[in-house]
Amino acid sequence: MPPIAAPVNADRTPRQASVDALRRLVDANMLKVNRAILEHMQSPVALIPQLAGHIVASGGKRLRPMLTLATAGLCGYTGERHIGLAACVEFIHTATLLHDDVVDESDLRRGQDTANAVWGNQASVLVGDFLFSRAFQLMVGDGSLKVLKILSDASAIIAEGEVHQLITTNDIDTTEAAYLEVIRCKTAQLFAAAAQIGPVVAERPEAEEMALEGFGRDLGVAFQLVDDVLDYAAEQAALGKTVGDDFREGKVTLPVILAYQAGDDPERAFWKRTIGDLDQRDDDLAEAQRLMAKHGTLEASLNRARDYADAAQAALRSFPANPYRAALEELVDFCVERAY
Amino acid sequence: MPPIAAPVNADRTPRQASVDALRRLVDANMLKVNRAILEHMQSPVALIPQLAGHIVASGGKRLRPMLTLATAGLCGYTGERHIGLAACVEFIHTATLLHDDVVDESDLRRGQDTANAVWGNQASVLVGDFLFSRAFQLMVGDGSLKVLKILSDASAIIAEGEVHQLITTNDIDTTEAAYLEVIRCKTAQLFAAAAQIGPVVAERPEAEEMALEGFGRDLGVAFQLVDDVLDYAAEQAALGKTVGDDFREGKVTLPVILAYQAGDDPERAFWKRTIGDLDQRDDDLAEAQRLMAKHGTLEASLNRARDYADAAQAALRSFPANPYRAALEELVDFCVERAY
Numbered sequence: 001m002p003p004i005a006a007p008v009n010a011d012r013t014p015r016q017a018s019v020d021a022l023r024r025l026v027d028a029n030m031l032k033v034n035r036a037i038l039e040h041m042q043s044p045v046a047l048i049p050q051l052a053g054h055i056v057a058s059g060g061k062r063l064r065p066m067l068t069l070a071t072a073g074l075c076g077y078t079g080e081r082h083i084g085l086a087a088c089v090e091f092i093h094t095a096t097l098l099h100d101d102v103v104d105e106s107d108l109r110r111g112q113d114t115a116n117a118v119w120g121n122q123a124s125v126l127v128g129d130f131l132f133s134r135a136f137q138l139m140v141g142d143g144s145l146k147v148l149k150i151l152s153d154a155s156a157i158i159a160e161g162e163v164h165q166l167i168t169t170n171d172i173d174t175t176e177a178a179y180l181e182v183i184r185c186k187t188a189q190l191f192a193a194a195a196q197i198g199p200v201v202a203e204r205p206e207a208e209e210m211a212l213e214g215f216g217r218d219l220g221v222a223f224q225l226v227d228d229v230l231d232y233a234a235e236q237a238a239l240g241k242t243v244g245d246d247f248r249e250g251k252v253t254l255p256v257i258l259a260y261q262a263g264d265d266p267e268r269a270f271w272k273r274t275i276g277d278l279d280q281r282d283d284d285l286a287e288a289q290r291l292m293a294k295h296g297t298l299e300a301s302l303n304r305a306r307d308y309a310d311a312a313q314a315a316l317r318s319f320p321a322n323p324y325r326a327a328l329e330e331l332v333d334f335c336v337e338r339a340y
Numbered sequence: 341m342p343p344i345a346a347p348v349n350a351d352r353t354p355r356q357a358s359v360d361a362l363r364r365l366v367d368a369n370m371l372k373v374n375r376a377i378l379e380h381m382q383s384p385v386a387l388i389p390q391l392a393g394h395i396v397a398s399g400g401k402r403l404r405p406m407l408t409l410a411t412a413g414l415c416g417y418t419g420e421r422h423i424g425l426a427a428c429v430e431f432i433h434t435a436t437l438l439h440d441d442v443v444d445e446s447d448l449r450r451g452q453d454t455a456n457a458v459w460g461n462q463a464s465v466l467v468g469d470f471l472f473s474r475a476f477q478l479m480v481g482d483g484s485l486k487v488l489k490i491l492s493d494a495s496a497i498i499a500e501g502e503v504h505q506l507i508t509t510n511d512i513d514t515t516e517a518a519y520l521e522v523i524r525c526k527t528a529q530l531f532a533a534a535a536q537i538g539p540v541v542a543e544r545p546e547a548e549e550m551a552l553e554g555f556g557r558d559l560g561v562a563f564q565l566v567d568d569v570l571d572y573a574a575e576q577a578a579l580g581k582t583v584g585d586d587f588r589e590g591k592v593t594l595p596v597i598l599a600y601q602a603g604d605d606p607e608r609a610f611w612k613r614t615i616g617d618l619d620q621r622d623d624d625l626a627e628a629q630r631l632m633a634k635h636g637t638l639e640a641s642l643n644r645a646r647d648y649a650d651a652a653q654a655a656l657r658s659f660p661a662n663p664y665r666a667a668l669e670e671l672v673d674f675c676v677e678r679a680y
Contacts, residue, residue, distance in 0.1 A: 045504045099465050102442075125439050125465055126502045132469070133495035136476055140489045145480060148488065152476035159470035164385045166462055 017333035019061060025327050026069040029083060033065050036087040040134055051115050051127045055094055063223075063331075064194040065090045070331075071198025071212045074324040081201045084138050085147060089194045091135035092151060096158055096190075098128035146200055154193035161185025170250040172276040176257055180221070183228075188220030195219075208319075215315035215328075218308045223335045225305035228253035229298050230338075232289055244285045250278045254304065258297035259288075267291055302336070309336045357673035359401060365667050366409040369423060373405050376427040380474055391455050391467045395434055403563075403671075404534040405430045410671075411538025411552045414664040421541045424478050425487060429534045431475035432491060436498055436530075438468035486540055494533035501525025510590040512616040516597055520561070523568075528560025535559075548659075555655035555668075558648045563675045565645035568593035569638050570678075572629055584625045590618045594644065598637035599628075607631055642676070649676045 023030070041052040065086035072082040101114040102121045116124040132155070139148050165182045168174040195216030199209045231246040232255055246253055252275060260271045270287065273279045292298050312332045319325050363370070381392040405426035412422040441454040442461045456464040472495070479488050505522045508514040535556030539549045571586040572595055586593055592615060600611045610627065613619045632638050652672045659665050 043500055043503075045500050045507070047503055047507055048500065096469075099469060102461070102465055121442070121461070122506055123503065125442055126499055126506065129436075129439060129472070130496060130499035130503065132472065133492055133499055136488070136492035137496055140485060140492050143485060145483060145485070148476070149480045152473055152480050155473035156470060156477055159466055159473055160383055160385050160388065162466045163383075163387055163463065163470065166466065167385070167387055 022327035067194040075202035077202035088135040095128040095132040174252040183224040187224040191220030192217035218312035222308035262295040362667035407534040415542035417542035428475040435468040435472040514592040523564040527564040531560030532556035558652035562648035602635040
């Protein structure tokens with residue numbers, strides 16, 4: 001499917017999908033979401049807003065709260081509930097980032113020092129807990145048991161996915177199916193929940209909820225697949241994170257799985273040593289990239305991402321064509337095209 | 341107030357309060373709570389029940405879920421909702437323990453290896469997140485927004501208290517007021533929430549809710565004060581944790597605050613070096629204990645605990661005398677007397 005060139009985007013070539021159209025559509029509401037985020041991360045314990053502010057301000061794209069705003073708009077919602085709930089989604093995402101950085105022992109995220117590198121693991125764990133609790137407080141304030149169910153289910157599934165990922169780390173025999181299950185849980189579940197909240201607050205029929213939940217899930221899988229490709233492909237400046245992080249941590253992502261499966265005995269020995277035993281030398285990342293190029297595993301992983309992106313586009317087609325739908329379609333393209 | 345000698349406890353001297361009477365009263369329901377805990381910590385990701393099972397089985401007294409069962413009983417509740425909600429309370433407590441052990445870098449809890457010592461910090465953080473999410477899923481299943489509010493508020497306040505404690509660690513100028521605020525948040529808030537859930541499910545008037553919430557809070561403060569005394573006083577075998585943990589971590593608890601305030605210049609220099617700078621030598625714990633004995637700060641801290649215990653007892657007096665009230669009164673005494 002060709003990317004949608006929104007009129008607002010006419011100065012770009014059609015291949016360059018972006019989140020600009022979506023951002024413009026939800027801009028006024030995103031300001032309110034950002035205000036809600038700032039307001040609700042306050043605490044008499046000053047370290048909490050300091051640390052939370054660091055990660056909240058560190059330049060994330062706010063894709064997940066934008067999804068909530070956009071699917072609410074797509075469903076014709078005109079109220080204000082989606083503002084606070086989009087902030088909840090971002091709080092849950094931020095909490096998982098804080099805990100991820102502790103888990104990954106990362107020093108950089110989006111090109112900046114991680115919170116744990118600045119304030120230590122202890123504060124990151126606890127402020128993550130605070131933001132997570134605060135998200136549930138906000139949901140309780142909103143008063144919808146349905147939303148509480150969606151986001152508490154998502155949170156449990158995200159945690160399961162993260163633990164599952166921890167187990168598959170350094171396990172070079174991880175299957176593609178197990179990998180996809182991990183990213184469906186750890187990444188796509190929150191995209192799905194964020195997209196489902198729109199039709200829920202708009203009180204749309206169950207079928208629309210399910211369609212947009214599925215849209216979010218497929219988009220999330222595509223997004224994570226591309227992220228995992230970028231970890232071997234992107235320039236550090238563009239990506240805002242260190243290329244080769246996944247490799248150095250021994251994460252078994254799809255480009256690795258496919259290269260291992262396609263490799264001959266010496267290549268498999270290479271993957272076992274570098275990923276399985278985490279015994280890495282200076283040139284190993286370059287060698288990993290060479291083997292991925294040899295077997296075309298980055299391109300094959302992107303093709304998987306495109307399949308999920310196509311499914312996400314298909315889910316949108318049951319909704320009437322309007323600026324929200326067009327912007328969401330372009331978002332899907334953006335999530336895949338950012339790999340170029 | 342003299343300790344209550346429950347009839348079931350007649351073979352003990354009156355000074356030896358215990359949780360036995362309470363345990364016998366709620367025994368049948370605690371079996372159901374334990375079953376609910378085991379059932380709901382299951383996950384297709386096997387590490388989750390393994391790690392959660394380790395900490396759940398590690399011999400805690402289950403004081404918090406017992407509080408929920410007991411206050412429900414005190415309020416004449418005859419349904420089953422308190423079972424699942426008591427399990428939620430224990431899940432939240434367990435999640436905070438898992439994260440605490442990461443934060444404290446503890447190797448022992450209740451005399452056993454901590455989960456992070458066995459499975460690593462990463463798994464402990466993530467399984468804590470899972471249990472926390474699972475607690476909210478269970479509350480959503482119960483369907484009470486009021487309970488969700490009580491426990492999401494408590495969770496946020498606990499996290500605030502933990503961060504506050506992190507800030508006061510090594511800060512020898514921490515005031516008694518700041519210390520009390522920390523333990524009100526990090527410990528007493530969950531006792532308060534657990535005790536409040538009883539009257540909530542029993543649909544009792546707001547005044548009873550508030551009375552039992554206050555009871556739980558005062559009991560929790562007394563409990564933590566005694567815990568902090570025991571960290572300098574108990575035999576390791578009896579306490580099930582390493583004596584001197586707080587000292588080695590530079591935690592500024594009430595026995596330290598009072599000793600610092602009462603100390604002369606050389607003593608203050610000792611506290612600044614050992615707690616403030618965490619520059620500790622072999623005999624320093626013994627010296628700390630000697631200075632606490634000199635100024636009677638363990639006894640003074642216990643006296644504060646007794647004040648809170650008295651307040652907790654007073655809150656119970658507005659309820660009709662019955663076996664639940666007697667067992668709760670004995671529980672209060674036990675929480676203070678375990679220091680002997």
